[in-house]
Amino acid sequence: MNQIDFTQAAKQVQPQLYSHALHFTRDEDDAKDLLQETLIKGIRFCHRFDNGTNLKGWLYVIMKNTFYNSVIKSKRRSEVISDEDLESPNLILSSTKNASEGKFAIEDINKALEALRPGHRIAFQRYFEGYKYEEIAGELNIPLGTVKTYIFQARSELKKYLKMYR
Template sequence: MENISLNQEICKHQTCLENFALKFTNDIDDANDLVQDTLIKAIRYHMHYREGTNLRGWLYTIMRNTFINDYRKGSRRKAVVETSEDLNSSQLKLSASGNLGENKFVMEDIYKALGQLQEDYKVPFLKYFEGYKYHEIADELNIPIGTVKTRIHMARQILKGQLKMYSAGGYQTALSA
């Protein structure tokens, strides 16, 4: 696909991206910034897009990763500003290594829980998580839209049950939305 036609195709998805960004940020200005960053990255890295694949899914992935990276940067800045006491290097080292290990276990548990889902629940749930709309999932899987909604709901409930230990520990899960 030529660069110009890809840019035009990317811009056609701007409205969908704005709606998706608003779900992440809950703020119109932040959502617009996220869309702009996403479009810039998509145009800059257009050579990584494989023609014939789902352009909207590719853009949603860029947006999700951009949001996560910006959130992490913001969390670090906020933590630096809010810290009023000086920490020595051994405390910092212990804190950083504890977070990495804990995050590793959390991710392992999430992947394990996803792996245990029945395919009938897992496939629609993952497609929805990737940014597909209900009707797109229904069309692709050739099942009624009501079935798609039910399966996604059931997958959420199963995952909530399997990962409830993290919500009790002060973790916020994306599944509780």
């Protein structure tokens, strides 16, 4: 199916898709954004659509996947502490330390980060902030393998520098 035919067919199912988007997002503006993103992806991949099949169903699957991927992505970025950190036996010990010990630890962590080579530090910080390897590679304009190496080397250096806190 070409893009013109696809666009005309998609216009007919757009109101139904909007109601599904509204059901997913529970917000009118977010629903409009989700619908728009779904239709853009549909147009981009219309050559994969088989004529005679259910267009509304095909676009619904695209919408559902787009919504779930965006939820997972935003959840990853908003997570600061992982579940493993919350279950750690070290959590009880760390909660009993006084503020001055924590201040010294923060200072040591900052010193350790500053001791890293700039490329390694930036890549590690972005990874720690929740960015994916591919996003870091794009931002720093370096190959994906280099990003992974930088992060691995930064971890190794930080472990050496901060071994007293194990």
